[in-house]
Amino acid sequence: GHEPLARHDERGARSLRVAGLGERLGVHEAHERLALLQLAHRLQDVHGLACGGLGAARRAAGEPDAPEDRQRVAANLAANTESVVEHSLLRSDGTRILVEAHGRPVAPNSRRRYTAIRDISERRRMESALELAARKSSIMFDTTSDGIWLHDLEGQILEVNDAYLRMSGYDRDELVGMRIQSLEANETPDDIARHISALMQSGGHDRFESRHRRKDGTIFDVDITALHLGIEGGRIAIFVRDNTDRKRTVRELNRLAQHRQLALNAARMGWWHYDPLTGVATYDGRYTEIFGVAGHQQPNDEILKLLHPDDLPRVWAAVEAALDPANPKPYSTEYRVNRPDGSMRWVEAHGVAVFEGEGGDSRATSFVGTVADITERKGAESRLAYLASFPERNPNPVVEADRDGRVRYANSAAKRLFPTLEQEGAAHPLFSGWPAAVRALEQAHGGTHARDGPVGDTWFRQTLQYVQALDVVRVYGVDVTEHRRAEDALRESEARLRLAQVSAGAGLWDWDIPARRLEWSEELFQLFGVDRRASDASLDIWRSVLHPDDRLFAEQRSEAAIRDRVALASEYRVVLPSGEVRWISALGNTIYDSNGQPLRMTGICLDITERKQAEEALRASEARFRALAEALPQIVWTAAADGSVQWFNRRWYEYTGGGPG
Numbered sequence: 001g002h003e004p005l006a007r008h009d010e011r012g013a014r015s016l017r018v019a020g021l022g023e024r025l026g027v028h029e030a031h032e033r034l035a036l037l038q039l040a041h042r043l044q045d046v047h048g049l050a051c052g053g054l055g056a057a058r059r060a061a062g063e064p065d066a067p068e069d070r071q072r073v074a075a076n077l078a079a080n081t082e083s084v085v086e087h088s089l090l091r092s093d094g095t096r097i098l099v100e101a102h103g104r105p106v107a108p109n110s111r112r113r114y115t116a117i118r119d120i121s122e123r124r125r126m127e128s129a130l131e132l133a134a135r136k137s138s139i140m141f142d143t144t145s146d147g148i149w150l151h152d153l154e155g156q157i158l159e160v161n162d163a164y165l166r167m168s169g170y171d172r173d174e175l176v177g178m179r180i181q182s183l184e185a186n187e188t189p190d191d192i193a194r195h196i197s198a199l200m201q202s203g204g205h206d207r208f209e210s211r212h213r214r215k216d217g218t219i220f221d222v223d224i225t226a227l228h229l230g231i232e233g234g235r236i237a238i239f240v241r242d243n244t245d246r247k248r249t250v251r252e253l254n255r256l257a258q259h260r261q262l263a264l265n266a267a268r269m270g271w272w273h274y275d276p277l278t279g280v281a282t283y284d285g286r287y288t289e290i291f292g293v294a295g296h297q298q299p300n301d302e303i304l305k306l307l308h309p310d311d312l313p314r315v316w317a318a319v320e321a322a323l324d325p326a327n328p329k330p331y332s333t334e335y336r337v338n339r340p341d342g343s344m345r346w347v348e349a350h351g352v353a354v355f356e357g358e359g360g361d362s363r364a365t366s367f368v369g370t371v372a373d374i375t376e377r378k379g380a381e382s383r384l385a386y387l388a389s390f391p392e393r394n395p396n397p398v399v400e401a402d403r404d405g406r407v408r409y410a411n412s413a414a415k416r417l418f419p420t421l422e423q424e425g426a427a428h429p430l431f432s433g434w435p436a437a438v439r440a441l442e443q444a445h446g447g448t449h450a451r452d453g454p455v456g457d458t459w460f461r462q463t464l465q466y467v468q469a470l471d472v473v474r475v476y477g478v479d480v481t482e483h484r485r486a487e488d489a490l491r492e493s494e495a496r497l498r499l500a501q502v503s504a505g506a507g508l509w510d511w512d513i514p515a516r517r518l519e520w521s522e523e524l525f526q527l528f529g530v531d532r533r534a535s536d537a538s539l540d541i542w543r544s545v546l547h548p549d550d551r552l553f554a555e556q557r558s559e560a561a562i563r564d565r566v567a568l569a570s571e572y573r574v575v576l577p578s579g580e581v582r583w584i585s586a587l588g589n590t591i592y593d594s595n596g597q598p599l600r601m602t603g604i605c606l607d608i609t610e611r612k613q614a615e616e617a618l619r620a621s622e623a624r625f626r627a628l629a630e631a632l633p634q635i636v637w638t639a640a641a642d643g644s645v646q647w648f649n650r651r652w653y654e655y656t657g658g659g660p661g
Helices: 003-020 021-025 050-053 067-079 121-144 164-167 189-200 244-266 286-291 302-304 314-320 373-386 412-417 422-425 436-444 481-503 522-528 539-547 551-564 610-633 650-656
Strands: 035-039 042-046 083-090 096-104 112-119 147-151 157-160 205-215 219-229 235-242 271-274 281-284 297-299 331-338 344-356 363-373 399-402 407-410 448-455 458-466 472-479 508-512 518-522 567-576 581-592 598-607 638-640 645-648
Touching: 003 083, 003 581, 050 638, 067 083, 112 235, 147 164, 147 448, 164 235, 189 205, 189 219, 219 244, 235 373, 271 286, 281 286, 281 302, 286 344, 286 363, 297 302, 314 331, 314 344, 344 373, 412 422, 436 458, 458 481, 458 610, 481 610, 522 598, 551 567, 551 581, 551 598, 581 610
Parallel strands: none
Antiparallel strands: 035 042, 035 112, 083 096, 096 112, 147 157, 147 235, 205 219, 219 235, 271 281, 271 363, 281 297, 331 344, 344 363, 399 407, 399 472, 448 458, 458 472, 508 518, 508 598, 567 581, 581 598, 638 645
């Protein structure tokens, strides 16, 4: 049994030592090595260790199973020399292994050989895996759009990929062997050495921005990722991404943002941003001036506390409608603000929401807009309503009617303007929507209710007041047709301004003061009636379109704004090629250098012709009122809300014997 087998194994091992193979392969120490005695191309005498490796009986170890392997083994036997052959062997369990066979003849010209066999299947699998990984790395190295190079600890480039060759303009032979400082446009050799040292100490990676120098000498911006590789005494891989275009885009966006902010400042408008997710509001300096708040950011709930209580529900409803992802509405509203200092301001606000997601997952992520102080405009509207306060001799219609629209009284102006009013009653266009107007008046609790409505082609602003003693509603009417046209023109002008703020184009100008170079937007050429195809913007062209009577004034206003370091606010007329005269509002800010010298002035020009016409109409209306009051035989005066008398008519002075002083 086992004793003859042991003697056989010892004899085989001794034979290998004699042949010199056992010493070379360490047969006695490694159980996975297979020692065999080979005759022709069959394994004749198999060492005991080999039987376990082959999974076969001592005399049934077999032979190479592939024909090509048998041919190679036979050729080595015929050569009758020491040889090394790789071939496959089929184990008795059906599995196939790859072996490396070291053989030597037992004696010269003998067909018997001592053969030591090593199972190299696992080694070959590892070599294949390493080869595949190396091939993948090579493909990535050669095909990525990012530049890659390897350098040693002295900063000498050892390998470089095609992407960086294209990026830098160098050939491979020129870059390999070059030192990093020849490419770096930002860092000195000492800086580079410190970078390498820090990377070695951390044993990790680093990311930073820099600038590289191309072969032609041009400079380009790059993002750098440096990775320490613990191989071959220390290698560092550098990944380079050209971000020249991104840098240029960022600089251009910053420049446009600065110009837009200057235009907003010149137009005395503020901007705001509300984050629906955090509930935080952010705003600019003009916004803080209008609302009287400090800082540039706070919870939106704190801002809402400043809104007039009567306006808050309406404003918040408009906000919710704008933030509704299913059907967002444009945000455009007017409201009152009770400032912390006790004063009240009227504000006009416009905004738009930004949404993310689709369908039911859509939600508002941003809400941005502008604000403008319209307190003065609201005051003008109130003064227009105040003019209609004298019933019978008032040139404007005054009507008294009950809750059902039956006319109880109409002054002469109303009868002249509406001949059928008393006969038609509630069916007359003047009483359109009368029940709703009466309900709104009741909700005012003793105050007044104002509304606008057309009668034919004429628009009237009606101020409704309940006269308790007569149990009637008194209607003071004012023809606001021209005023509405002026408002429409003003809204159109404001829309153009908002568009200019968004696009940073409409009506904008930029004056390079030292170079005396002037740039206009396309809309400004149109505003001044100048054909940009025939002429560039210049100070001479600007002077040529100014009204002769305004030319000196406009130039002096610009010079004073620069000299006194204040914002430019100038109004002047221009004469178009057609001979038409238009009013222009020029608003701008000056930028100075560190020595206080003016560098440039940037601003916006607005066509305010319609506003000027509206102001003229208002002055004419007030003049008509005063002329009428002066002609009345009764005493007439006007008083402010606090009871202070502002004006007496001539009859007062005749009656009292006093004078205006």
